Amino acid sequence: MIENVLKRKRIVSNLILESVITCPECSFAKKETMPTDSCRFFYECTNCKTVLKPKEGDCCVYCSYGSVPCPPIQKNKKCC
Template structure:
């Protein structure tokens, strides 16, 4: 299985999109939108901002290892 490490985060407030490289060994629990500066946090049930707002889930979730245990 090929793991994607790039994800496009879409801000739920202003719809700004930014391509980001995801960490492979840590969670990104916070992300500040570069356009409106809203501080994003994971939605209930998600482990990180990439799982909530990204075009690809975080690498540990992609590999079904569980994120940030």
């Protein structure tokens, strides 16, 4: 059973790789898999087509609009 939980959360080396991004314009939410080797600076909302950019002080769209911060931040490292 624990194996299924880990697979669903896509935890790799104690990192959560799935994050739900919520659009600030239309409130549409979508689960996305975060890259481990790059940052995501732009994200187009599937629903309203608004292009999201990181908020001031955040390194990427996952840190600004996601339910989980990006992998580098989870590791307590600087983002890209």
